[in-house]
Amino acid sequence: MNYDSKITSETTRSISSDIDLSGEPRGSGVRRWVIIGAVLVAALLGIAYFLVRNGEAGTVAAGDDSSQAPTVSVISPGRAAIEGTISATGSIAARREMPVGVVGEGGRVVSVPVEQGQWVRAGQVLASIDRSVQSQQARSAAAQIEVARADAQLAQSNLDRALQLVERGFVSKADVDRLTATRDAAKARVEVARAQYNELLARNARLNIVAPASGLLLERNVEPGQTVSAGSGVLFSIAKGGEMELLARVGESELAKLSTGVMADVVPVGSDKSYSGQIWQVEPTIDPQTRQGIARVALAYAPALRPGGFATATISSGTVRAPMLPESAVLSDDDGSYVYVIGKDNKAERRAVTTGFVTNDGITIVDGLEGTEKVVLRAGGFLTEGESVNPKLVKENEG
Structure with missing residues (x-):
């Protein structure tokens, strides 16, 4: 076998296989895929390295308690200095309510010249009672004074004449004493008649129902034509001076923190206006059922403060540093x-x-x-x- 010709033919086939008909070497496509694979491997290695690094960081963070603490x-x-307050609720009432009724013998009411909500002054007539009979009795008593006074004058004249005759022996000493006693008795009868007359005048004056003090009229429970007597009960009710108060109900423990003179702000139900008041009395008893006591807050008159109404109070309970x-x-x-x-x-x-x-x-x-x-x-x-x-x-x- 001819080795030269064999090598030459194999080489020729190899070269011809690597050469594309278009003239491009056939190995260039393989190299492209090799490069792409190398890039993918490098990317995978980078991702693996990143994951390993994060895993190590997570291990370190897990070992540190502060990183996971909330x-x-x-x-x-x-x-600081803190102004303490106590909230309480209660009802409004007249601070000094004065009930007024019949103080005399009574009778038929002939007029009532006042209405609820009006201001009245001390001594003002609230209701008048028929006094036709009592007026006649007063006239009779006045006449009795005149009769007694005339008898006293006559007795004095008889005594004066007797004193002139006693010196001449025409009147005995005994007659003079008798006339003197008669004169003294006549004078006494004048005083009795005058006292009876003044008594009738006082009784008649008591027939009128009058205001004992100035203030706001809260109730009127009588009408003209009505027959009244001492057993008729309260006919009028007056808030003396128009002064009101809040009966604030306070818990037992909070009540111990309060004293007279403490200021409070009172807001009636249905109103957004606050009224300034002052505790004038802390009642000494505690309700055994509710365990509450009453602090009485004095309030000046205001139309919105109606007795019987409900209100809330914010009471100052002192200053502390805390x-x-x-x-x-x-x-x-x-x-x-x-x-x-x-x-x-x-x-x-x-x-x-x-x-x-x-x-x-x-x-x-x-x-x-x-x-x-x-x-x-x-x-x-x-x-x-x-x-x-x-x-x-x-x-x-x-x-």
């Missing part, structure tokens, strides 16, 4: 009120507290906090004792 907002309340927290920070359960404080190593610690005044700005903490602690502002109900957190301190106005 972030909570905390507040440092400090201590921390104050928003309502969201204070929790409670069967053991009482508590908060969560962020302590050492950013761990949540339960702290029992005693609450005090409740105001529009929050709840006063009278015991359990100094004011420098970091208190969980919200989401305390989702924390547990000893849980690690990431505290985020917020300003008080931001909470």
Whole structure:
């Protein structure tokens, strides 16, 4: 065999197979696919490297507790002067209600010149009672005075004449004594008649029902033509001076914080206007059923303050220096009120507290906090004792 011719023919076939009819080498398509495969392998290696790096970072983060701890907002309340208030409800009444009835013998009412809601002055006639009979009795008593006075004058004249004759011996000493006694008795009868007349005038004056003091007329329970007597009950009711009061019902513990002179703002039901008042009396008894007492708030007259109406009162209960927290920070359960404080190593610690005044700005903490602690502002109900957190301190106005 001729080796030269064999190699030449194989080489020729190989070369001819690598040459496309168009003149392009047949191996260029293979190289293209090799390059594409190399790029894909490089991309897969990059993705694998990225995943491995992230896995290592995740392992490190899992070993760090702070990276998984929840972030909570905390507040440092400090201590401030807080004006405490107590909310109470009650009914409005006349501070000094004066019932007025028949003080004389009574009779038929002939006129009632006043109406409810009017102001009356002391001594003003509220109702007049027929006095036709009593007037005649008064005239008779006045006439009796004149009769007695005439008898007294006659007795005095007889005594004077007897004294002139006794010196001449025409009248004895005994006659003079008798005439003197007659004169004295006549004078006494004048005084008796005058006293009887004045008594009748006083009785007649009591037939009129008059106001004992100036004030606002609250009730009128009599009409003309009605017959009244001492047993007729209350015919008129007057609020002395028009002064009102709120009978504020306050809890037993809160009542102990109040005293006379404390200011209060009263808002009647159906009105948005507030009326300033002052506690003038704290009743010494507690209702055993409701465990409430009554603080009596004095109020000046105002048309909107109607006796029997309902009202609410905001009473000042003093000023204290204490921390104050928003309502969201204070929790409670069967053991009482508590908060969560962020302590050492950013761990949540339960702290029992005693609450005090409740105001529009929050709840006063009278015991359990100094004011420098970091208190969980919200989401305390989702924390547990000893849980690690990431505290985020917020300003008080931001909470």
